[in-house]
Amino acid sequence: MADTNYDVIIIGSGPGGYVTAIRASQLGLKTAIVEREHLGGICLNWGCIPTKALLRSAEILDHANHAKSFGLKLEGKMTADVKDVVARSRGVSARLNGGIGYLMKKNKIDVIWGEAKLKSPGEITVGKSSKPAVQPQHPVPKGVKGEGTYTAKHIIVATGARPRALPGIEPDGKLIWTYFEAMKPDFMPKSLVVMGSGAIGIEFASFYRSMGVDVTVVEVMTQVMPVEDPEISAIARKALEKRGLKILTEAKVSKVEKGSNSITAHVETKDGKVQKIEADRLISAVGVVGNIENLGLEDLGVKTDRGCVVIDGYGKTNVPGLYAIGDVAGPPMLAHKAEHEGVICIEKIAGVEGVHPMDKGKIPGCTYCNxxxxxxxxxxxxxxxxxxxxxxxxxxxxxxxxxxxxxxxxxxxxxxxxxxxxxxxxxxxxxxxxxxxxxxxxxxxxxxxxxxxxxxxxxxxxxxxxxxxxxxxxxxxxxxxx
The missing domain is CATH 3.30.390.30 (FAD/NAD-linked reductase, C-terminal dimerisation domain)
Structure with a gap:
């Protein structure tokens, strides 16, 4: 049927997916995007945007509690209402989520709601999502398509990534959190262990410290924010410690004992000694892995490596007509990398002149801690x-x-x-x-x-x-x- 056949189908509506869809439409390609959970993906709903809303609240709280240094007087100590802080963050996310729906409609991009699976090159089936349809504040857009079989000359996988879980320290949603739980706590813990000091870990450590939480960061490498220049990392560490964060480098959480409402982290240092740290909760922030499962990639013989789809400089996989962009296509796993990678991919497909592969040496990285x-x-x-x-x-x-x-x-x-x-x-x-x-x-x-x-x-x-x-x-x- 004509209404199920497209020039381009994109699986996933995160920053890479929806930007690629918009560029495809601009280039005159009949385009559809498949989404199983919520428009905007992890970045808009659970990552980049809502975390910055949380950090903004933390920043204002920090300034208020140091008002005296600016010659200002506030009666009493400024405090945070965790419920309202989280509500503001979710509201920011919901507002932008609605904006993605508007952009899809404006650019005449069909939204197919459900879970996609590659049936053969150029063909997908969309079934009922194994995820909750959408978050309560994100209503399913009117007029979207659903379950069925769809075909396209070009299919782009943009399914993103999810938190990595370490064996024996798997997140349980209650005592061991990922960024999902850390972003919407129903109470403010008094103490917290953060496992991993990359951008996600250090941002949450910074946020919770501003909220008055006793935070300990455990990092297996020699420095916090391991990808950064050591000199910059050292200055950041000193400033974070001045704010009251405890930071243990060249150390790893080897075991977590769970109590009824607390954890005990066994932290092993480089000299083999074990330190036990009791805390209300632990945030696991040890990286992310690509969402490559249950897509049918194995059946089509798509080459993968270390949990990511292998592509060339233009997003092509080893299977003709199939492409991948963003986190699922490997590091650096950043929203702006996904967007640019998607534009390169679709412009190459459309035959735009002068398209060249992305120079990963010119991709900026940002960490929004304090x-x-x-x-x-x-x-x-x-x-x-x-x-x-x-x-x-x-x-x-x-x-x-x-x-x-x-x-x-x-x-x-x-x-x-x-x-x-x-x-x-x-x-x-x-x-x-x-x-x-x-x-x-x-x-x-x-x-x-x-x-x-x-x-x-x-x-x-x-x-x-x-x-x-x-x-x-x-x-x-x-x-x-x-």
């Missing part, structure tokens, strides 16, 4: 490992007028250049609003900017962005305000 951390490109150590001779610039927040005026003078911006060519190899930041600053260096790297262009760029005063230029100047012995 203080924020952001980076792009090579760390100093990685650049040296590649045999590069480098120039390194550093500039501290405590020398910037805007940072001092904001009361946010703890942080640093670090830039790394190729000594011979002046190429900007990497930029790494810790401090207030650095997640908003990093894009300046991302643009510079995409334009193949050298130190000369950056030095001749005029940054507005007084802004935090001035530190970006000062860091560049410092790499060449020309810093002005330090």
């Amino acid at each position: 203080p924020q951390v952001a980076s792009v490109g090579l760390t100093e150590a990685k650049a040296k490992e590649q045999g590069r001779e480098v120039r390194v610039g550093r500039y501290s927040f405590n020398a910037n007028g805007k940072a001092i005026a904001l009361g946010e003078d703890n942080g640093m911006i670090k830039t790394i250049f190729d000594k011979k060519t002046g190429e900007l190899l990497g930029a790494h930041m810790v401090g207030a609003e650095v997640t908003e600053l990093i894009q300046g260096f991302v643009v510079a790297m995409n334009l193949e900017t050298t130190e000369e262009e950056l030095m001749h760029t005029i940054f507005p005063h007084p802004t935090l962005s001035e530190m970006m230029k000062e860091s560049v100047l410092d790499a060449y012995g020309r810093v002005l305000n330090a």
Whole structure:
């Protein structure tokens, strides 16, 4: 039937899926998107957006409790109502979820509600979802299609990822949480162990600490936020510990004993000693794994590796007509990577001229803890490992007028250049609003900017962005305000 045949079907409506669908429609392709649970996927409903709403509440609470340092007086201590904090976060998510439905309708993209399975190349069956249809605040859009068989010349898998579970420490939804439970607690625990200090773990650790919770972070690597430049990580750790977080690195949770309403984490350190930490709850934040199961990938012989679909630079799998993008296609597992990967994939399918594979070395990473951390490109150590001779610039927040005026003078911006060519190899930041600053260096790297262009760029005063230029100047012995 004509209404079940498409040019493109996308399985999954997270950031990668829905953006790809919109671009496909813009390119004149008849497009459908299959969703089993809620439009917007994990990022919009349970990840990127609602966590930032929680962190905003935490930020305001932190500021209120330090009002005196700004010359302000508040009667009594500001406290948080966990129910209202969570309700605001869910409301933000619901508002954006409705916006995705509007975008699908606006771009004439059919929404097929249910669980997709690949039947053969170019054909899927959609059955009843094994997940709850949608969250209560996310009503099923009117006019969507449902169970049946659908065909398309091109099928794109964009099914995302889910929390990784360690054997013996599997989340149970009550005592051992993933980000799902951590995002909507029905009470505020007095104590918490966070297992893993990547972006998810450290953001929740930061949030709960602001809420007054006694938080211990356990990280198996030598530093918190292991992917970050060690110098930046060290500054972030010091600031987090100053706020009262307890951080154990080169340590792992080897066992969790469950009580009636608490846990005891057995934490093994590098010297083999075991420390027992009692807490109300444990958050498991040890990474995510791709959603590759129950899609029929094995039956079609689709190549996978370490829980992700193997693709080329344009999203193609080893099966003609089948593609994958986003988290399910491997790291870095970031929403903005998924979106850009999807656009590259669909433009290649449509024959757009000039499409080239994504340069993963130019994908920024952001962690929204307090203080924020952001980076792009090579760390100093990685650049040296590649045999590069480098120039390194550093500039501290405590020398910037805007940072001092904001009361946010703890942080640093670090830039790394190729000594011979002046190429900007990497930029790494810790401090207030650095997640908003990093894009300046991302643009510079995409334009193949050298130190000369950056030095001749005029940054507005007084802004935090001035530190970006000062860091560049410092790499060449020309810093002005330090």
